[in-house]
Amino acid sequence: MTQQVQQHQAYPPAYFEQAAEDEIDLRELFAVIWRGKWLIIACTAVFAIGAVIFAINQPNIYRANALLAASNQESNKLSGMASQFGGLASLAGINLNAGGGTDQTTLAIEVLKSRQFFKEFLDKYQIKADLMAAQDWNPVSGELSYNPEVYDAQANLWKREVKAPKQAEPSMQESHKVFAKVLSVTTNKETGLVTIAAEHISPKVAQQWVNWLVKDINQVMQQRSQQETLANINYLKEQLEKTSVAQMQTVFYQLIEEQTKTLMLAEANDDFVFKIVDPAVVAEQKVKPKRALICMLGTLLGGMLGVMIVLVRHFAKGGDNAE
Incomplete structure (x- = not known):
């Protein structure tokens, strides 16, 4: 109590008057x-x-999405057999270690997001106008209309006014930035299922893009696997010709056989990386804007x-x- 009185006496009366004035009423x-x-x-x-x-x-924005599962491909057995016969191979001065086994699903997702894949996708399907200039969609006729200040659909002419270094026609990099915003690829960590989704003012265009993306990423990864497998087979054949050790020849024959199987599976399976669990459909309800x-x-x-x-x-x- 004495301390409180001393503290109270330590401040002049003007202090308490100012504090009272500063209080919010x-x-x-x-x-x-x-x-x-x-x-x-x-x-x-x-x-x-x-x-x-x-x-x-x-404008209303619609989303189309496809649910995908990783294809149960027979894994590349070159690395596995290389570890099995690596001791013998090393005696002949041969390295059969083909590198770490990269997760094909993860690699496919990164390829899907890459600029190179988008460039090929853009050139193949000619989607630049739908991506960069679409203004409205008629649900009755299903036709798209374009911003006349950006793109003349009849003359197939870009008319937008931009500052250098940009040009009237959007570049691949500029288009890729826009496409990256409307494309989403998510992976469910528990189930491993992958969802590819695309947004557009036209639900038909969004659905078409998703179908094309799934088809093309399977083809691209299939072609990459075929090229790598052929390169492995050629390498193994070269090493086979260089050795006269019977045991090493047996190893190489087995490796070539496995790589040939891998090549045959890659050529026969269209769903090389992803199998469609739930295909993309034309959306009936918009996802945004939330007016x-x-x-x-x-x-x-x-x-x-x-x-x-x-x-x-x-x-x-x-x-x-x-x-």
Whole structure:
């Protein structure tokens, strides 16, 4: 008690008067807000109307997705047999270690996201106009319309005005950045299933893109596997000709046999990396924009801004004494 009295006496009376003046009076605060209610209402109304107009002018975006499972390919047995016969091979000065076994599913996903794959995809299907200039989609006719300031569909001419180094026609890199935003590839860690999804103002275009992506990534990975396997077979045949050791020749024959099996499986299986569990369909419902949420957030932002303006004006004038 004595310490509290000493602490109280340590501060001059002016300190407590200033502290009392600095305290926020909630009644005064609500009174200030009430006096500025018309400004708050006006600000809220402006933002609400603006949010409604903005939401209405946003085109519907549809998403198509395909659920995929990793194909049960017979694994490349070269590395496995190399470890089995590696001791014998090393005696002949031959290295059969073909490198670490890369997860084909993970590799396929990264290839799918790569610029090289997108460039081939862009050139093959000519999707640049649908990706970079599509403005609206007619659900009755199913036809796309393009922004006339960007692209003239009849003349197949790009008309957008941009600053250098950009050109009227979007480059591959510029198109890839946009495509990366509408494409999503996710992997379920528990099941290992992969979902490839694409978004567009046309549900038919979105579905078509997903189907093309699944088909092409299987083909690309199939071709890569075939090229690698052929290279392995050629290498093994070269090493077979260089050795006269019977045991080593047996090893090479077995390795060549396994690689030939791998090559045959790769050529026969179209679903080389991914098997379709649930194919992409034409979406009937949009995924965005969420117009109700946009309107609510716009209205809330307007109300908060209005209250802030009223309070700033009040305290900038020094409170009631300045009014």
